[in-house]
Amino acid sequence: GAGVSQSPSNKVTEKGKDVELRCDPISGHTALYWYRQSLGQGLEFLIYFQGNSAPDKSGLPSDRFSAERTGGSVSTLTIQRTQQEDSAVYLCASSWGAGELFFGEGSRLTVL
């Protein structure tokens, strides 16, 4: 597709389980971002990848969160030992470098 694709769109998991969220950016975009949006809240910066540079992980809330980007394209956000406060919509965005962000529809995570 032409846009940013995220999967799954919805994920329900039990507390303590690990989850993986996937993001397929727009082809050719060199930058990829992950944000977290809790109910009625703003977009919380998590991590940023730019080309082949080391990612900026300064927004990750704990060491339970990690992300990787393979081949400069697809990215996976992993949350280990999920907690109820991790429930949120996880948004991925990509950019060609200095331009606007293009967001996906998000992955809604519910931790029971």
Add this chain to the structure above:
Amino acid sequence: GQSLEQPSEVTAVEGAIVQINCTYQTSGFYGLSWYQQHDGGAPTFLSYNALDGLEETGRFSSFLSRSDSYGYLLLQELQMKDSASYFCAVRVDRGSTLGRLYFGRGTQLTVWP
């Protein structure tokens, strides 16, 4: 930390003009963006100001004053479809790429008929 303040809610009637303000305190400043998000949807880009002044794009305009750490989004001739959340976002990294972008909590705009 990074701080962006904007009103939580604004209401207006169709055809009116509304202004959504954003003040920021960030580790760096290299531009202010605005994004629109309809319920359950993906945020979409509206405008970007790197320099002081007014940028106009159709019914929407955005203003920046770097000396006041302040900007606003102006929506004219409001339509029902403009009901959405509006987020300001600050670019904090210098360089040829966008770098980190920090968002405010968003302003929920409700347009009444």
